[in-house]
Amino acid sequence: MPATRDELLARLAELGIASATHDHEAVFTVAESRALKAGMPGGHTKNLFLKDRKGRLFLFTADAEATIDLKWLAAALGASGRFSFGSPELLVSVWGVEPGSVTPFGAINDAEGRVTVGLDASLLRHELVNVHPLTNTATTALAPDDLLRFLRATGHEPVIVELARAEA
Numbered sequence: 001m002p003a004t005r006d007e008l009l010a011r012l013a014e015l016g017i018a019s020a021t022h023d024h025e026a027v028f029t030v031a032e033s034r035a036l037k038a039g040m041p042g043g044h045t046k047n048l049f050l051k052d053r054k055g056r057l058f059l060f061t062a063d064a065e066a067t068i069d070l071k072w073l074a075a076a077l078g079a080s081g082r083f084s085f086g087s088p089e090l091l092v093s094v095w096g097v098e099p100g101s102v103t104p105f106g107a108i109n110d111a112e113g114r115v116t117v118g119l120d121a122s123l124l125r126h127e128l129v130n131v132h133p134l135t136n137t138a139t140t141a142l143a144p145d146d147l148l149r150f151l152r153a154t155g156h157e158p159v160i161v162e163l164a165r166a167e168a
Helices: 005-014 030-037 070-076 088-095 104-109 121-125 144-153 163-167
Strands: 019-023 043-051 057-063 115-120 129-131 138-142 159-161
Touching: 005 019, 005 104, 005 138, 005 144, 030 043, 043 070, 043 088, 043 121, 057 088, 057 104, 057 121, 070 159, 088 104, 104 115, 104 144, 115 121, 115 144, 121 144, 121 159, 121 163, 129 144, 138 144
Parallel strands: 043 129, 057 115, 115 159
Antiparallel strands: 019 138, 043 057, 129 138
16 A cells, blocks of 8 residues: 555654645646746746656656756666656555655555655755645645655655756
8 A cells, every 4th residue: 555645754753854744625737737836936847757668767856947858858867768757657556645645755665675765855855845745635845855855764765857958
């Protein structure tokens, strides 16, 4: 069974990670969440669940408004060939979240370490990072260093890339 929101928040507390969670209506896209974000300081995210030609899985988290060149990103993350999007079924079975709720916090459910986590470096320059706590009916804010600490505690050493280099 995948972790619940409460189990995730308890794990953050066990790690000594301060966070604040705000409940809201379900949002499924960056566009739908813009109005909610206005009242929440920090960097907001978009998340891509990807698969390469060899079937390796990747979760990439970037600033919500970032433009992402998937060909460039595949090379930056060391993927084999081009990326395709992972199926909803694969997302649920490996990352433990439904489409629309994709989040780096899904690492709590990937005990086998099947997913390589990538983060946009610009996101880590915000005072806070806002991500879904395994459900798209809430947003959890935490310090970037604490997001990194959480990922490492789950066995997911994040690959940090500069998306701005791809845009230049």
